Amino acid sequence: MSMLPLARYRFHFTASTPVRFPAWAGSVLRGGFGHALRQLACMTRQKDCPGCPLLHTCPYPALFAPPPVDHPLQRLSQPPAPYLIEPAGWGALELPPGANWHLDMVLIGRARHELPLIRLAWQRAAQRGLGPGEGRSELHEIETRTPESPQLPENTHAITLHFHTPLRLQDNGRAVPPDKLDAERLLMQLMRRLALLAEFHGNGSPGWDFKALKQAAATIASQKQLKWQDWTRRSSRQQQTMQLGGAIGRWTLQGELTPFLPALHLGQWLHVGKETVFGLGRYTLEDISAKTPNLPERPFQAIDSLRQSTPPQ
Structure with a gap:
């Protein structure tokens, strides 16, 4: 669908210290990513984005937390974000130093052009520590993921x-x-x-x-x-x-x-x-x-x- 170009990337990490993740790691991963992204992108260092003079030009709200808008289709306290995070699977994990782990991230539309900034944010988030106990990891590879299934034929019923x-x-x-x-x-x-x-x-x-x-x-x-x-x-x-x-x-x-x-x-x-x-x-x-x-x-x-x-x- 040309109106909405997409890309899925797999971020590969290696644990530097013991790393623990809860049954579903999506929330802690997003929190760590968002914190690192804001530190990298924010120039004014204001406590909150609303009211910031750079609100509409800063990559942090554009990527992570688009500001509220009035929309005829539905009430939008926040428009949909142009990304989503996909942990490797369901179930708590305890990883020893040296263990490899990964997450997938889908970037939507213009967010694909921010991959260098996103890579740096994940690198810093992992080095600072993720999950309970803030286990540290190193980002060592980003892999482009291919589609998981072919396009459906038009006669599918x-x-x-x-x-x-x-x-x-x-x-x-x-x-x-x-x-x-x-x-x-x-x-x-x-x-x-x-x-x-x-x-x-x-x-x-x-x-x-x-x-x-x-x-x-x-x-x-x-x-x-x-x-x-x-x-x-x-x-x-x-x-x-x-x-x-x-x-x-x-x-x-x-x-x-x-x-x-x-x-x-x-x-x-x-x-x-x-x-x-x-x-x-x-x-x-x-x-x-x-x-x-x-x-x-x-x-x-x-x-x-x-x-x-x-x-x-």
Whole structure:
């Protein structure tokens, strides 16, 4: 999708002292990265970014914490950040000196041009110490990651999303449990996320017809094999512990998926739901069209009106 260029990088580290990470390291990694990035980028040394005369030119808020804006699509206390951090996997880690570890980072749109600054921020964060006990590491390599799955064919009518990290879709500020999730909510949150990322960090708003997309999404059938995965993080800024669990497992979508296929493909890099910067909402796709019988004809009234606003290939 040319409107939103992406890149995924793998940062390779070697522990200099014992390094410990909690069950999900996304929060502590992001905190260490953000602290180092601010020290590198901030010129005024003001305590807070709002009110700073360099707010709109400094790379720190542009990358890490875009300032609030008024937006017609939804209320944005903070626009989506142009990056997300993907720890190596779920489960607490204790690494001895000399052990190797890695994280992946997706950079979105213009953020890709800040890779030298981002590299330096990770280098300093690791040398200062990450995780409980502030174990120190050395950054020794950055590897460009290739796509994990091919582009889906246009005639795909059944796919399975494998959620590897908790999917957190919210309704009125509360996470929706697995048994209440539906395809319409999933697809529309994904489409809104991509539209906002394209507008703020890519080549401009795609101008999709969200009313027609919503009608189309309502026709998609789904089969879920999801369970709840709890996750607790400690916010140093808010000085409180937060419960941020979500659904993991398999979710199969069936129906006229054509308007959503490019977005579903991109979602493997961009994730979906809340707390994506920590690596939540990550999934990979499996095309199962050949494994499922053809679905009976259904009256997809919204499809004709979508032809002019289908996401570009």
